[in-house]
Amino acid sequence: MKTAEELWDLLHQAHELPYGAAQIALVEQVLRHVDTAGDPALAFYSRLLATTAYIYGGEPVKSFPTFSWCVADFDRKPAPYHERWTHNLLWLFKNMVSMLTKFPEVPLARTHAVLDDMERRYREHGRGMQAVYKHRYLVAEHVGQTEEAQAWFDRWQAAPRDELSDCAGCDPSSLANHLIGQGRFAEAVELAEPVLAGDLSCNEQPQSILSELMVAYLRSGHPAEAADAHRRSYLIERNNLADLGGIGDHIAFCARSGNEHRGLEILQRHIDWLDRAPSPSSAMWFAASSSLLLRRITDRGHGDAVIRRTGRPDVTAAELAGELSAFAVETASRFDARNGTTHQSELIRRELDAEPYETVVQLSATARPTAAAGPIAAPPAPVVTVVEPPAEIPAEASLAELLDLAWQYHENDREAARDEVTDAIGERFGVPEEPLLAARLCALRGLRLPDDAHAETIAVWEKAADLFTEAGAAGEAITMRARIAAERANLGERDGVVEPVQADADHQDQHGDAARRASAWLRLSNVLLQLERLDEATVAGDRADECAAESGDPRRVAYHAMMRARIRAMTHRHEEAVTAARAAWDFYREHGPATMSVDAAMIFGQLTGDPVDALAAFDEVVASGLEGLAFPVRMQRGRLLLRHDRAGEAIGDLVEAVALSTEQGSDEAGAFARHELAQAYRMTGRTAEAIEVAEEALLGYERFEVRERADDCRFLLAGLYEAFGDRNRALAGYRDLIERLADNPAGRGQIAERAGQLLYDMDRDSEAALTFQAAAEALRESGDLVGELRLLRRRLMALNYADEVPAAEELIALVARRYADLPAGPAAEPEVNWERAIFAFETGNLLMRRDRFAEAVPHLRGAPELLREIGAIQDADRVTCMLAEALLRSGSPEEAEEMLDTLMAGLAPDAPARSLAEELRTEARDAKKGLNDR
Secondary structure, three states, X not given: OOOHHHHHHHHHHHHHOOOOXXXXXXXXXXXXXXXXXXXXXXXXXHHHHHHHHHHHHOOHHHHHHHHHHHHHHHXXXXXXXXXXXXXXXXXXXXXXXXXXXXXXXXXXXXXXXXXXXXXXXXXXXXXXXXXXXXXXXXXXXXXXXXHHHHHHHHHXXXXXXXXXXXXXXXXXXXXXXXXXXXXXXXXXXXHHHHHXXXXXXXXXXXXXXXXXXXXXXXXXXXXXXXXXXXXXXXXXXXXXXXHHHHHHXXXXXXXXXXXXXXXXXXXXXXXXXXXXXXXXXXXXXHHHHHHHHXXXXXXXXXXXXXXXXXXXXXXXXXXHHHHHHHHHHHHHHHHHHHHOOOHHHHHHHHHHOOOOOXXXXXXXXXXXXXXXXXXXXXXXXXXXXXXXXOOOOOOOOOHHHHHHHHHHHHHOOOHHHHHHHHHXXXXXXXXXXXXXXXXXXXXXXXXXXXXXXXXXXXXXXHHHHHHHHHOOOHHHHHHHHHXXXXXHHHOOXXXXXXXXXXXXXXHHHHHOOXXXXXXXXXXXXXXXXXXXXXXXXXXXHHHHHHHHHHHOXXXXXXXXHHHHHHHHHHOOOHHHXXXXXXXXXXXXXXXXXXXXXXXXXXXXXXXXXXXXXXXXXXXXXXXXXXXXHHHHHHHHHHHHHHHOOOHHHHHHHHHHHHHHHHHOOOHHHHHHHHHHHHXXXXXXXXXXXXXXXXXXXXXXXXXXXXXXXXXXXXXHHHHHHHHHOOHHHHHHHHHHHHHHOOOOHHHHHHHHHHHHHHHHHOOOHHHHHXXXXXXXXXXXXXXXXXXXXXXXXXXXXXXXXXXXXXXHHHHHHHHHHHHHOOOOHHHOOHHHHHHHHHHHHHHHHHHHOOOOHHHHHHHHOOHHHHHHHOOOHHHHHHHHXXXXXXXXXXXXXXXXXXXXXXXXXXXXXXXXXXXXXXXXXXXXXXXXXXXXXX
């Protein structure tokens, strides 16, 4: 059997949990023992808390008996503890009225009786009628009594607000719903926007008012705001079964705004909730909205899409649409039978038959912008000045002459012209009988195969090599074998690929001209580079560059510069890499071909540190439309803009990168693109979109087991949840990361510090103290002793507010030993001296809050001087005031006055500490005078 004290502790733990199954389970654990604990206040409060937990945790039917017990206890034996929680009890009457309307089996007379009891109790306790009139309006609206509803609405709006009125978000939310029902969308927006600008922190806000505004924004011509309202509201409601009806609103909004695919994702995520719906009303509305969506999907030809349900057979969209429609209609008829009207059936039929809105709105944070949404900052398209002319093919040219012409075009980077001549050879001469001519033609045909057709290219070149050998052209055969080896290296082969290429380089050194030598050595450099033999690749590349320069061919020199840029970058010779890439790009921009200019631009853009030059290079790549570079250039351009605090511009590139990764089936690359896009959304304050995209990125990382990036994404998400106001999810994210970083003490300490600060901000000070302690231990393990001291200071702050004084005193002694191991005075780092002084301040704060002023004095002495030595003047002033106050309160007003006189002499008129110092000095003088008078 648990004691009352233990049960109170459990209740306090339950109070800290978010609404949902875990909180309900903990409260019910208390309820099982509470009546034997001998504590009437505990019995009453535990049922009050249970009532709230049931309502907001998705099990409201359980709230009826706990609430009734509280009312009966309140009436049967009035006690002092009732006075403490009278406000809570009266507040819950509003929830009870709302809940009763959501269960058709509860007679309407019962709801009216509770309303009458609510009004009586509000009057008896001197409360206003505003909340009563509102709930009479809501009941009349539910039943469909239009005139009566309007009358109560008018009285609600006329009545003054009081402490039992719904919050500053819920009242306007209900009013916005009323205006939207009358088609007054702009008025609803105008009403709600000032409310959204304030602080909405009740259980139902801001998600409820945002959900109401989705349609109002869209219908009043604000699609971007509608999308934002949808995202922000759904991110909150998706976590709680109690919001099933609201999730149905999002599904309907998707169905009517051109976002059927997104709506289907939401439906699939929540369809199992229907089996444990909080109430028949929420189940009815979720079913009706889902049926509307599924009908839209079926009408668009996708009725065979499969919906999966746990514990049930899979079902098609078309089949489920009919099933959910029948359920919604039948449930509505049950409500109407209870209410004596047809109002609920009319509303459900209107929902089922709803047509799309006139405006399509883009809801996905990763979709390309639609025409309606407008473009997202796209890079300008540079003017391409070099256009390759068609091939000039002499009509009377011989086969040998055409082969020479084709190879000439190849050397000049005119691939299209080369291929035209090759085609002309086939049309005029077919397959040459002479082996040398056939070999040269075969080699040309290998060149025109796609870059990734390595096996086909090897087969063609094997034939060419054999023909060269048959023709007695040993040198050409050696070169052909080198080309084949290079292709094998492109396929990832490592054995036997260097020797043929080296043989060609050696052969060309003996027999070839400068151009052939350059080609052979460059080929060898590239193969060695693929094998990660960087030093050898550099030597071969330098030899190739010498030969290229000797050839006197500026085109060849430019090509070698582009290759040199790559190898210099890989060997960390950055300035040389940038210079080479710049030279190549400059040449190809002027002389073409455009494809080579684009390749050089891509390399230069990746290497240069000048953002203006990099963007110009990437812009050329984007404008080229080259499919193979579309994804990498969008990623590179987006990252560049992020690095230079231009996140708003980066979004367009990164959205495009996500779309391209999806089209190309590159899911792993898509995870990286989503991660970067989430960062861009975060940096522009678009937190809801950042969360959506980061969650998608994390799923991708987990699928491909990219652990380090996945943890980075988890850290990003935890921070985003915190910024969004979802503190419980943020805390869960930080704790998950702490477990994952078991072998990384520095990272573990960093995350634990964030978690501790979050707990501290949530006033969960005992947990914060434990978390700061774990963080300090992790940083000590990592060797960061200064970081450990920072965390121990923060632990002291948490222990102070948790009122855990013995633990705080032990910590003060520990920190004194830690500082004894570090340099003191001027020899210490400024950060160490600052931490030492501020720890003294926090120690003083702990002791002085408990009137232990004399004990605080020795801790505070010397701290102001440490702070002044490092230039922390305002902190020094603050600590001086604290020390003076400790002296004053502990019976040393003379020393306090002297200290404050010195401080005041140096303070500027607008110094933050001046008013406190003046107040303390006056008090010190009065205290000294009192001592003298005695």
